[in-house]
Amino acid sequence: MGARRALHFVFKVADRAQTVRFYREVLGMRVLRHEEFEEGCKATCNGPYDGKWSKTMVGYGPEDDHFVAELTYNYGVGDYRLGNDFLGVTVVSHQAVSNAKKLAWPLKETSGGIYLVEAPGGYKFYLEDRESPKPDPVLKVTLAVSSLPKSVAFWSKLLGMKIYQEDESQQRVLLGYAEDQCKLELQGIGQAVDHGTAFGRIAFSCPKEQLLDIEALMKKENQKILTPFVSLDTPGKATVQVVILADPDGHEICFVGDEGFRELSKVDPNGGKLLDEAMTADKSNEWFAKRNIAKPSA
Numbered sequence: 001m002g003a004r005r006a007l008h009f010v011f012k013v014a015d016r017a018q019t020v021r022f023y024r025e026v027l028g029m030r031v032l033r034h035e036e037f038e039e040g041c042k043a044t045c046n047g048p049y050d051g052k053w054s055k056t057m058v059g060y061g062p063e064d065d066h067f068v069a070e071l072t073y074n075y076g077v078g079d080y081r082l083g084n085d086f087l088g089v090t091v092v093s094h095q096a097v098s099n100a101k102k103l104a105w106p107l108k109e110t111s112g113g114i115y116l117v118e119a120p121g122g123y124k125f126y127l128e129d130r131e132s133p134k135p136d137p138v139l140k141v142t143l144a145v146s147s148l149p150k151s152v153a154f155w156s157k158l159l160g161m162k163i164y165q166e167d168e169s170q171q172r173v174l175l176g177y178a179e180d181q182c183k184l185e186l187q188g189i190g191q192a193v194d195h196g197t198a199f200g201r202i203a204f205s206c207p208k209e210q211l212l213d214i215e216a217l218m219k220k221e222n223q224k225i226l227t228p229f230v231s232l233d234t235p236g237k238a239t240v241q242v243v244i245l246a247d248p249d250g251h252e253i254c255f256v257g258d259e260g261f262r263e264l265s266k267v268d269p270n271g272g273k274l275l276d277e278a279m280t281a282d283k284s285n286e287w288f289a290k291r292n293i294a295k296p297s298a
Contacts, residue, residue, distance in 0.1 A: 003177070003178075003206075003207070003258075004160065004177045004204050004205065004206045005177065005178075005181060005204060005205045005206075005258065006067050006176065006177060006181045006182045006183075006184070006202075006203075006204055007063065007067065007068070007203040007204055007205055007256070007261070007265075008057065008059075008063070008067060008068045008069060008070045008202075008203050009067075009069060009070065009089065009141050009200055009201070009202050009203070010045065010070045010072060010200045010201040010202075010203070010252075010254075011069060011070065011071055011072070011119070011121070011123055011198075011200055012046075012047055012072050012073075012074070012077075012080050012121075012197075012198050012199075012200070012298070013071050013072065013073050013120065013121055014073075014077060014078055014079045014080060014120075014121060014295075015120045015121070016054075016056075016071070016073045016279060016282070017279055018120040019071060019119060019120045019121065020056070020058075020071070020275065020279070022105070022119045022120060023058045023069065023071070023119070024058075025099060025103060026096060026099050026100050026103060026105050026117065027091065027093070027096050027099070027125070028060075028093065028095050028096055028099055029058045029059050029060055029068075029069070030058065030059070030060075030272065031056060031057070031058055031271040031272040031275050032057040032058060032059055032062070032063060032068060032265075032267050032268070032271055033056075033057050033265070033266075033267065033268040033271040034054065034055070034056045034057075034268070034271045034272075034274040034275040034278065035054065035055045035056075035234055035235075035237075036052075036053075036054045036274075036278055037052065037053050037054065037055070038052055039051070039052070040053065041053075041232065042227070042230055042232060043227045043230060043232055043242055043244050043254070044226070044227065044244070045070075045072065045201075045232075046072045046074055047072065047074065047197075047199075047298070049074045049076070049077065049298075051074060051075060051076050052074075052075045052076070053072060053073060053074045053075060054072070054073045054075075054275075054278060055070060055071070055072055055073075056070070056071040056073070056271075056275055057069070057070055057071075057265070057271075058071060059138075060135075060136060060137055060138065061135065061136065062265075062266075062267050063261075063265035063267075064262060064265070065135065065136065066135070066136045066138070067136060067138040067141075067181065067182030068138075069089075070203075074298075075282065075284045076284065076295065076296065077295065077296060077297070077298050078288075078294055078295025078296055078297055079121075079295070079297050079298065080121065080196065080197045080198035080297075080298045081196040081197045081198060081297070081298065082121070082122050082123075082196045082198045083193070083194035083195045083196030083198065083199065084144055084189065084191075084193060084194050085143060085144050085193050085194065085195045085196070085199060085200075085249070085250075085251065086123065086124075086142075086143060086144075086198075086199075086200055087124065087142040087143060087144050087187055088116075088123075088124035088125060088126050088141075088142050089123075089124075089125050089126070089138065089140070089141050089142075090125075090126040090127075090128065090138075090139040090140045090141075090142070091125060091126070091127055091128070091137050091138055091139065092127075092128040092130060092131075092132040092133075092134075092137045092139050093127060093128070093132060093137045094129050094130055094131055096117075096127045097115055097127050097129040100115070100117050100127070105117060106118065107127075110126070113128060113129045113130065114126055114127070114128050114129070115127045115129060121198065122198075123198075134180060136180075136182065138182045139182065139183065140174065140182060140183040140184065140185045141182065141183075141184055141185065141202060142185040142186075142187055143184065143185070143186060143187070143202075143249075143251055144187055144188075144189045144193050144249070145186045145187065145188055145189070145193065145247075145248070145249050146188070146189065146190070146191060146192055146193050146248075146249055147188070147248065148171050148173060148186060148188035150248050151186050151247060151248055151249065152173050152175070152186060154223070154247050154248055155175050155184065155186070155247065156175060158217060158218075158221060158223065159214075159253075160177075161175040161176060161177060161184065162175065162176060162177070163175055164176055164179075164183060171187060171188030171189075171190075172185060172186070172187050172188070173185070173186045177204070184202065193249040193250065193251075195250055195251075197297075197298035198298070199250075199252065200252070201244075201252035201253070201254055202251070202252070202253055202254070203253075203254040203255075203256060204253070204254070204255055204256075205255070205256050205257070205258040205261050205262075206255050206256075206257070206258060207257070207258055207259070208241060208257030208258065208259050208260065210255075211229055211241055211242070211243050211255060211257055212229055212243075214243055214245075214255055215228060215229055215243045218245055223245065223246075224245065224246040224250075225243065225244070225245055225246075226244040226245060226246055226252060227242065227243065227244035228243065229241060229242075229243050230242060230243075234264060237263075237264050238260050238261075238263035238264040239260060239264075240256050240257055240260035240261050240264050241256070241257040241260060242254055242255065242256045242257070243255050
């Protein structure tokens with residue numbers, strides 16, 4: 001099996017300005033690229049919405065060697081309902097803890113040197129108050145699962161992830177594709193997983209020629225394919241090929257061809273400026289306010 005990489009997690013955001021402030025000023029990430037779209041994505045990257053939306057990639061460094069966040073903003077959606085599916089992202093950063101304290105951003109110590117902080121929308125981040133020994137301080141993404149053995153079998157046997165840690169007493173398993181990459185932690189919760197309307201998506205890259213093999217394997221094993229092999233265009237940028245899957249609990253998984261994605265994901269030095277201009281030009285809140293109606297909930 002050719003090398004696979006953990007790429008990013010997709011968050012649906014309703015308050016783009018405050019969300020961007022959190023990632024920039026609390027976590028200390030930077031905008032890597034920003035793109036605006038007039039209609040919904042063929043692979044439902046922005047969720048099941050057809051209208052205007054934007055995608056902002058934020059992280060601690062280039063997407064080639066950092067796990068980043070993809071912030072999707074639908075102009076016509078006012079809020080999303082959280083489920084119990086997403087349990088948090090763990091980041092190793094003394095600076096992020098310091099930033100949160102300085103900004104008086106709500107911070108709760110959950111155990112020695114580990115702090116819980118929430119992004120707008122309620123997404124949880126766990127900050128380890130120490131210097132990261134690795135260039136990428138994003139340590140892991142934790143997702144809830146209803147049956148840990150079933151989920152581990154899916155991710156390890158079908159998707160080829162290596163098991164790094166197992167804690168049967170805590171119903172936790174840590175998996176990944178390489179030691180130096182962000183890991184996926186599965187947490188058994190002993191009940192059905194509810195994705196709400198804020199459900200995210202975790203993305204990985206693989207050699208392009210593996211995409212059809214992954215799709216064929218999912219069909220053979222009677223697993224769910226949300227979007228069969230498709231090409232996605234980004235105006236003025238590279239075209240990529242993807243396959244979108246769902247794990248046994250319905251967590252969305254995107255596999256994208258590595259070659260095209262490396263071209264698409266190059267850092268845009270104007271990304272921050274493009275985002276700031278888009279936020280300034282966004283009059284959607286005013287449009288709804290003038291009509292005395294609230295932005296619809298997802």
